[in-house]
Amino acid sequence: MTGPMTEGSAPAERGAREQGEANGVTRRRNEREILAAAERVFARHGYRGASLQAIAEQAGLPKSNVLYYMGSKRGLYVRLLERMMERWNALLDDISVEDDPAEVLEAFIRSKMQLSRRHPEGSRLFAAEILGGAPFLQEYLRGELRDWVLARARVFEQWAERGLMDPVDPVWLIFLIWSATQHYADFETQVLGITGRDALSDADVEEITTFLTRVILKGCGVRSRDADPAR
Amino acid sequence: MTGPMTEGSAPAERGAREQGEANGVTRRRNEREILAAAERVFARHGYRGASLQAIAEQAGLPKSNVLYYMGSKRGLYVRLLERMMERWNALLDDISVEDDPAEVLEAFIRSKMQLSRRHPEGSRLFAAEILGGAPFLQEYLRGELRDWVLARARVFEQWAERGLMDPVDPVWLIFLIWSATQHYADFETQVLGITGRDALSDADVEEITTFLTRVILKGCGVRSRDADPAR
DNA sequence: AAGCATTCTGACCGAATGGTCAGGAAGTGG
DNA sequence: CCACTTCCTGACCATTCGGTCAGAATGCTT
Numbered sequence: 001m002t003g004p005m006t007e008g009s010a011p012a013e014r015g016a017r018e019q020g021e022a023n024g025v026t027r028r029r030n031e032r033e034i035l036a037a038a039e040r041v042f043a044r045h046g047y048r049g050a051s052l053q054a055i056a057e058q059a060g061l062p063k064s065n066v067l068y069y070m071g072s073k074r075g076l077y078v079r080l081l082e083r084m085m086e087r088w089n090a091l092l093d094d095i096s097v098e099d100d101p102a103e104v105l106e107a108f109i110r111s112k113m114q115l116s117r118r119h120p121e122g123s124r125l126f127a128a129e130i131l132g133g134a135p136f137l138q139e140y141l142r143g144e145l146r147d148w149v150l151a152r153a154r155v156f157e158q159w160a161e162r163g164l165m166d167p168v169d170p171v172w173l174i175f176l177i178w179s180a181t182q183h184y185a186d187f188e189t190q191v192l193g194i195t196g197r198d199a200l201s202d203a204d205v206e207e208i209t210t211f212l213t214r215v216i217l218k219g220c221g222v223r224s225r226d227a228d229p230a231r
Numbered sequence: 232m233t234g235p236m237t238e239g240s241a242p243a244e245r246g247a248r249e250q251g252e253a254n255g256v257t258r259r260r261n262e263r264e265i266l267a268a269a270e271r272v273f274a275r276h277g278y279r280g281a282s283l284q285a286i287a288e289q290a291g292l293p294k295s296n297v298l299y300y301m302g303s304k305r306g307l308y309v310r311l312l313e314r315m316m317e318r319w320n321a322l323l324d325d326i327s328v329e330d331d332p333a334e335v336l337e338a339f340i341r342s343k344m345q346l347s348r349r350h351p352e353g354s355r356l357f358a359a360e361i362l363g364g365a366p367f368l369q370e371y372l373r374g375e376l377r378d379w380v381l382a383r384a385r386v387f388e389q390w391a392e393r394g395l396m397d398p399v400d401p402v403w404l405i406f407l408i409w410s411a412t413q414h415y416a417d418f419e420t421q422v423l424g425i426t427g428r429d430a431l432s433d434a435d436v437e438e439i440t441t442f443l444t445r446v447i448l449k450g451c452g453v454r455s456r457d458a459d460p461a462r
Numbered sequence: 463a464a465g466c467a468t469t470c471t472g473a474c475c476g477a478a479t480g481g482t483c484a485g486g487a488a489g490t491g492g
Numbered sequence: 493c494c495a496c497t498t499c500c501t502g503a504c505c506a507t508t509c510g511g512t513c514a515g516a517a518t519g520c521t522t
Binding site for chain 1: 274275276277278279280281355358359362363364365369373376377380399400402403404406407409411413414415417418420421422424425426427438439442445447448451452
Binding site for chain 3: 282283284294295298303304
């Protein structure tokens with residue numbers, strides 16, 4: 001983006017890490033910088049389209065240094081995917097038939113929306129991986145994630161049996177929530193272009209979350225267990 | 232994927248176009264083959280990640296021939312995007328306040344779903360372009376598409392004013408429909424992995440379409456103008 | 463200051479990239 | 493049969509790719 005890296009200047013180039021700061025603080029900062037840069041570049045161009053050169057430039061380091069830290073392009077990519085899966089798993093606490101459907105679904109939508117908001121690059125990285133046929137995530141999709149979905153689906157079905165919501169297909173419902181929330185990360189460019197915004201504000205995100213919650217809950221005929229007939 | 236192209240065999244390699252078939256029939260077939268192959272490769276790997284070599288191999292032609300037909304990688308890509316925009320525009324007939332909201336919204340969901348189904352590679356190509364920041368489609372998004380969305384949004388608002396549906400934000404509603412339908416093309420790998428299917432059948436697609444229509448229409452409180460209080 | 467381990471990077475490598483071009487192959491009209 | 497145009501492609505080019513490595517720079521311990 002900025003200048004080419006053909007400038008021979010070596011010392012004091014980035015304004016930081018001047019003198020020795022001992023310990024592994026530089027290391028940690030560099031790693032963080034590389035991971036952030038790589039997430040951006042991989043998300044934008046996909047695995048094949050991303051180049052270590054571009055990642056290195058965005059991280060403000062020589063290419064060799066990126067390889068020194070990360071070993072290989074593939075290793076760097078896998079590490080990013082794993083980091084994203086961890087974030088994903090972090091918000092997937094268990095639910096039970098005894099929980100309130102309205103509360104659970106709203107929390108589901110909200111937390112997924114916040115994941116897209118807090119880690120847009122990671123969300124896009126994940127999307128690019130799936131779009132390309134999920135060469136690195138096949139196993140995860142057909143295993144861990146599948147089990148998670150099926151477990152939730154069973155709970156949804158039981159709620160339907162108890163008359164707490166309409167008997168909709170729970171898997172399609174989960175996909176609906178995923179797609180609707182994921183959209184605001186993956187298609188951010190489109191959303192901004194069409195709405196004429198520069199960025200989505202916190203208020204926008206809150207409004208969208210409310211909209212999605214209302215439409216989806218109403219659409220599935222969710223009746224709150226706490227008997228709140230009004231509203 | 233298959234064999235490398237280092238086999239020196241020249242004649243009668245592809246089983247077709249043997250003798251002269253006059254006119255531009257070969258040309259047309261080759262162009263079609265190239266466009267189809269390119270759509271797959273670009274969709275899978277993005278603009279940067281796609282290689283002319285891979286496209287040529289999938290089309291069963293030498294790389295030089297691809298460039299002979301298409302001029303350049305960029306030109307080929309733009310041509311694919313334009314073709315996809317044409318398909319898109321084809322299903323965007325105008326609507327009016329006088330139309331029935333339920334009918335229009337269902338037709339909207341259904342036609343968008345069919346677009347994802349009939350042209351999954353094109354849908355993914357579009358997704359990859361947006362994911363990468365829409366470097367080639369910025370103008371389209373901020374112009375043509377934006378106008379189309381705003382026009383529809385006005386109609387939705389008027390429907391709400393007339394009490395034909397809830398006063399939901401029409402733009403978020405359009406995004407909801409787009410994302411939910413687009414999902415089955417873009418995240419096909421994930422959908423198949425989780426549901427344990429090899430492919431989505433026509434029946435699956437019909438079921439999903441019905442599900443989406445039901446949930447979204449109900450979620451927006453759409454009341455059919457033809458007074459169908461039952462169901 | 464010396465010794466040693468760690469951290470870093472410029473130079474380099476073979477392979478692959480998009481693109482060019484001279485010239486072969488093939489169809490067409492005389 | 494010969495010209496002439498159009499269609500096609502192998503060989504080649506500069507550039508960039510991911511990755512290696514020797515050795516410089518730096519930090520830590522004594």
